[in-house]
Amino acid sequence: QVQLVQSGSELKKPGASVKVSCKASGYTFSSHAMNWVRQAPGQGLEWMGWISTKTGNPTYAQGLTGRFVFSLDNTINTAYLQISSLKAEDTAVYYCARESGWAGDYWGQGTLVTVSS
């Protein structure tokens, strides 16, 4: 069965970096793009962008700064979200979601990233 398993919660200080992983199983990894979505405390879902698992080419949402980088390791069917120079406002639950057609049909369980001094 299709599964997306994300890495565990992270507590980071402002200015640090974090790398969230999303390991896929149960399907051919390169057949579906991967989206990233976040939810800040008390806020709604926000689409961050996606990465082609065929080419590795990322597309970022307008306004998402260069501090956010999507990457892949196709040898282990894993997508990554790296955030550098962390700020308090980056505190959120980050989700990966498999693209199917024009929707996210399977989602990871979410990774809470807390940025606090």
Add this chain to the structure above:
Amino acid sequence: QSALTQPRSVSGSPGQSVTISCTGTSSDVGGYNYVSWYQHHPGKAPKLMISDVSKRPSGVPDRFSGSRSGNTASLTISGLQAEDEADYYCCSYAGSYTYVFGTGTEVTVL
């Protein structure tokens, strides 16, 4: 890209129907047949309920239905059940391989 507009909350009694609206523009909701809806229980992963405006994925009860008129999409839950109490988000393709979510609607079963 501005978030799509949804009502903050809707409520209904068990067995009733509720409809959630999702208003965008001709550059997103009204311009493409790629509106999806997600059910989100706090602390859990969002679940796809409707794709491509009105397609129901396998396993989603048929009391969930989607539609669109102009720049406004809608999700209707018929025969409301206690387990339907959750947050619901619409999402639309917005061109240039980008997407935008709605502001989210809290559904309460009275």
